[in-house]
Amino acid sequence: MSEAEGPLVVGVDSSTQSTKALVVDAATGRVVASGQAPHTVSSGAGRESDPRQWWDALCEALRQCGEAAHEAAAVSIGGQQHGLVTLDERGEPVRPALLWNDVRSAPQARRLTEELGGAKVWAERTGSVPAASFTVTKWAWLTEHEPEAVRATRAVRLPHDYLTERLTGQGTTDRGDASGTGWWASGAEAYDEEILAHVGLDPALLPRVVRPGEVAGTVRDSHDLPFSRGTLVAPGTGDNAAAALGLGLRPGMPVMSLGTSGTVYAVSRRRPADPTGTVAGFADARGDWLPLACTLNCTLAVDRVATLLGVDREAVEPGTTVTLLPYLDGERTPNLPNASGLLHGLRHDTTPGQLLQAAYDGAVHSLLGALDLVLDADADRSAPLLLIGGGARGTAWQQTVRRLSGRPVQVPGAKELVALGAAAQAAGLLTGEDPAAVARRWNTAAGPVLDAVERDEEALTRIAGVLSDAAPLLDRRADTS
Numbered sequence: 001m002s003e004a005e006g007p008l009v010v011g012v013d014s015s016t017q018s019t020k021a022l023v024v025d026a027a028t029g030r031v032v033a034s035g036q037a038p039h040t041v042s043s044g045a046g047r048e049s050d051p052r053q054w055w056d057a058l059c060e061a062l063r064q065c066g067e068a069a070h071e072a073a074a075v076s077i078g079g080q081q082h083g084l085v086t087l088d089e090r091g092e093p094v095r096p097a098l099l100w101n102d103v104r105s106a107p108q109a110r111r112l113t114e115e116l117g118g119a120k121v122w123a124e125r126t127g128s129v130p131a132a133s134f135t136v137t138k139w140a141w142l143t144e145h146e147p148e149a150v151r152a153t154r155a156v157r158l159p160h161d162y163l164t165e166r167l168t169g170q171g172t173t174d175r176g177d178a179s180g181t182g183w184w185a186s187g188a189e190a191y192d193e194e195i196l197a198h199v200g201l202d203p204a205l206l207p208r209v210v211r212p213g214e215v216a217g218t219v220r221d222s223h224d225l226p227f228s229r230g231t232l233v234a235p236g237t238g239d240n241a242a243a244a245l246g247l248g249l250r251p252g253m254p255v256m257s258l259g260t261s262g263t264v265y266a267v268s269r270r271r272p273a274d275p276t277g278t279v280a281g282f283a284d285a286r287g288d289w290l291p292l293a294c295t296l297n298c299t300l301a302v303d304r305v306a307t308l309l310g311v312d313r314e315a316v317e318p319g320t321t322v323t324l325l326p327y328l329d330g331e332r333t334p335n336l337p338n339a340s341g342l343l344h345g346l347r348h349d350t351t352p353g354q355l356l357q358a359a360y361d362g363a364v365h366s367l368l369g370a371l372d373l374v375l376d377a378d379a380d381r382s383a384p385l386l387l388i389g390g391g392a393r394g395t396a397w398q399q400t401v402r403r404l405s406g407r408p409v410q411v412p413g414a415k416e417l418v419a420l421g422a423a424a425q426a427a428g429l430l431t432g433e434d435p436a437a438v439a440r441r442w443n444t445a446a447g448p449v450l451d452a453v454e455r456d457e458e459a460l461t462r463i464a465g466v467l468s469d470a471a472p473l474l475d476r477r478a479d480t481s
């Protein structure tokens with residue numbers, strides 16, 4: 001029916017704003033069918049989503065894929081990292097999930113860092129210094145603020161674990177997503193029982209960590225998803241690790257992802273341990289590592305500024321001397337969870353287009369500042385920066401990254417690299433191949449390379465200066481000062 005050359009596989013990206021599903025021909029990488037359905041995220045003090053909505057969105061996205069999904073031989077779920085999903089004895093959410101961009105657990109992050117030996121000890125132990133995004137800080141926040149929810153919890157999951165478990169009936173995760181919890185020891189590659197004891201989390205509530213290449217389970221038949229019973233389910237992983245698979249990354253190739261979060265990362269053979277906390281020392285979904293820096297304010301923040309100005313997101317104008325630090329949700333890179341947006345240098349002749357350009361510049365500056373720290377000694381610093389995520393489709397984003405990085409920028413033609421990476425993992429289960437090699441065979445990273453232009457040092461220096469001078473302001477909450 002689908003005229004595919006090989007077996008069909010399904011790859012899913014359950015990210016912050018929506019779920020995307022692709023049905024892919026495992027032989028060629030051709031996308032046979034696709035679907036997408038939105039999620040809602042709470043506004044106000046926290047950032048929460050109902051996990052059941054992710055499931056409904058998955059069902060809807062698969063429904064849009066039609067008959068092709070029925071033919072799939074294997075499926076894999078990639079999902080937003082870090083979110084705390086708490087389930088009761090029936091497997092139902094105890095409360096909405098606390099998401100990666102919810103900064104309410106910043107005090108718990110600081111406290112846990114101090115209580116367990118400081119930043120260097122954490123970095124060596126778990127690969128990362130826990131920021132408010134990390135699951136362990138969310139569990140500590142819940143323990144303090146909603147002890148009744150903690151008492152009702154019988155299982156703790158990450159977003160991709162939750163969906164995988166609803167498919168298979170078994171609680172599983174993978175090393176990539178486990179490495180973003182803060183309770184996974186990256187040296188031992190196992191849950192860290194001392195950290196778990198410290199935050200009062202029983203290891204029995206956690207999912208089994210499935211090895212790369214291992215089958216997580218098969219689709220059970222107690223729901224109306226368009227899968228055949230017995231369809232293989234791959235381990236899945238966090239969305240950034242899935243995109244790394246989807247691009248078929250080799251060590252040292254730099255990526256910048258522009259979505260709800262902004263991220264910069266590269267695969268590394270060395271286990272990262274950055275005591276400054278800028279670089280998170282994630283594992284990848286194979287057997288390597290994924291040093292990564294993440295911002296909380298990327299496409300949504302810039303789109304918000306465009307909306308406030310009443311202009312299209314592409315309506316940027318050059319010549320700005322305005323600095324806009326777009327930290328609308330607080331920020332993680334730089335580590336300023338209490339910050340809000342900050343504007344400096346406004347003049348009578350500043351245009352809306354220049355203000356908008358300043359928002360793009362502020363968002364990209366944070367990511368580029370972390371890129372050098374992400375790349376290890378073996379990385380080729382002149383290699384094109386791979387630009388992915390929804391924002392990579394925008395000309396203003398592409399040109400801003402080009403101008404502020406001074407590097408060539410490659411924009412893969414393939415749109416949904418997280419879902420493609422999940423599909424490559426599912427295909428690897430069937431063929432025994434390394435999923436990154438599957439993606440290279442599919443040629444997913446192919447796309448135009450925009451030549452390097454001279455780096456805009458003036459803008460970078462100006463933004464860094466405002467950031468430094470405004471440090472006390474950015475450190476305090478605007479609504480409580």
Ligand SMILES: Nc1ncnc2c1ncn2[C@@H]1O[C@H](COP(=O)(O)OP(=O)(O)O)[C@@H](O)[C@H]1O
Pocket residue numbers: 015016017018258259260261299300303313389390391392393394395397
């Ligand atoms: N053509 C485009 N130009 C610029 N930005 C875009 C374009 N299409 C989508 N986006 C941005 O992409 C974002 C969604 O990116 P995506 O990577 O799908 O997010 P996430 O995975 O975090 O849910 C939206 O916030 C939107 O601003």
Ligand SMILES: O=C(CO)[C@@H](O)[C@H](O)COP(=O)(O)O
Pocket residue numbers: 015016017079080081082100133180238239240259260261262263280292294
């Ligand atoms: O917190 C991180 C990475 O550490 C984020 O990258 C999340 O994984 C959310 O991703 P998107 O929804 O923006 O793709």
